[in-house]
Amino acid sequence: MASPAILCILFISLSLFTASLASTSDSSPTVYELLEKYDFPVGLLPKGVTGYELNSTTGKFTVYLNKTCSFTIDGYNLKYKTEISGTISTDKIKDLKGIQVKVLFFWINIVEVTKDGDELELSVGIASADFTVDNFYESPECGCGFDCNNGIGGKAGKFRFNSKPFVSDS
Ligand SMILES: *[C@@H]1O[C@H](CO)[C@@H](O)[C@H](O)[C@H]1NC(C)=O
Numbered sequence: 001m002a003s004p005a006i007l008c009i010l011f012i013s014l015s016l017f018t019a020s021l022a023s024t025s026d027s028s029p030t031v032y033e034l035l036e037k038y039d040f041p042v043g044l045l046p047k048g049v050t051g052y053e054l055n056s057t058t059g060k061f062t063v064y065l066n067k068t069c070s071f072t073i074d075g076y077n078l079k080y081k082t083e084i085s086g087t088i089s090t091d092k093i094k095d096l097k098g099i100q101v102k103v104l105f106f107w108i109n110i111v112e113v114t115k116d117g118d119e120l121e122l123s124v125g126i127a128s129a130d131f132t133v134d135n136f137y138e139s140p141e142c143g144c145g146f147d148c149n150n151g152i153g154g155k156a157g158k159f160r161f162n163s164k165p166f167v168s169d170s
């Protein structure tokens with residue numbers, strides 16, 4: 001059950017989080033610039049970001065996509081809502097909402113992303129996986145995910161289950 005497929009999914013999910021092109025106005029930094037400011041790598045958000053809000057005091061943010069996004073990888077489904085929110089600080093995104101991975105019969109939220117040196121850890125509560133930062137130089141696109149970008153190699157993570165049981169979130 002813990003498999004490279006899951007790694008792959010988690011990797012993509014994270015990839016959808018840092019993105020490329022989105023500025024709310026001429027004077028605001030883009031989402032991409034913002035993520036860099038918090039020490040996250042390029043390539044965490046999909047194309048189609050239309051804007052974001054950030055409270056720079058608390059780190060609470062909301063990112064808006066122009067449409068929901070889902071695709072299948074190795075038999076697993078990923079789903080991105082049009083609104084993704086969380087709390088960001090240097091090297092850490094917590095209380096993440098809006099990105100889900102389907103494991104068996106359950107849609108599970110990716111709840112936390114942590115960067116430690118060259119490693120990114122994604123947590124879905126029941127499990128987490130580590131990836132090297134250089135897996136995140138490119139952003140997948142809705143519809144084709146990984147494959148649009150010539151299959152970025154993101155299977156370098158270790159995968160381990162936490163002790164909690166599966167939790168369904170929708
Ligand atoms: C969403 O954004 C993408 C990338 O900018 C664009 O290609 C697509 O047409 C947009 N879709 C809608 C429904 O606006």
Ligand SMILES: *[C@@H]1O[C@H](CO)[C@@H](O)[C@H](O)[C@H]1NC(C)=O
Nearest residue numbers: 053054055056057058059060
């Ligand atoms: C940020 O959050 C703090 C605490 O909730 C609040 O007092 C402040 O007004 C917020 N700032 C903005 C720009 O929304």
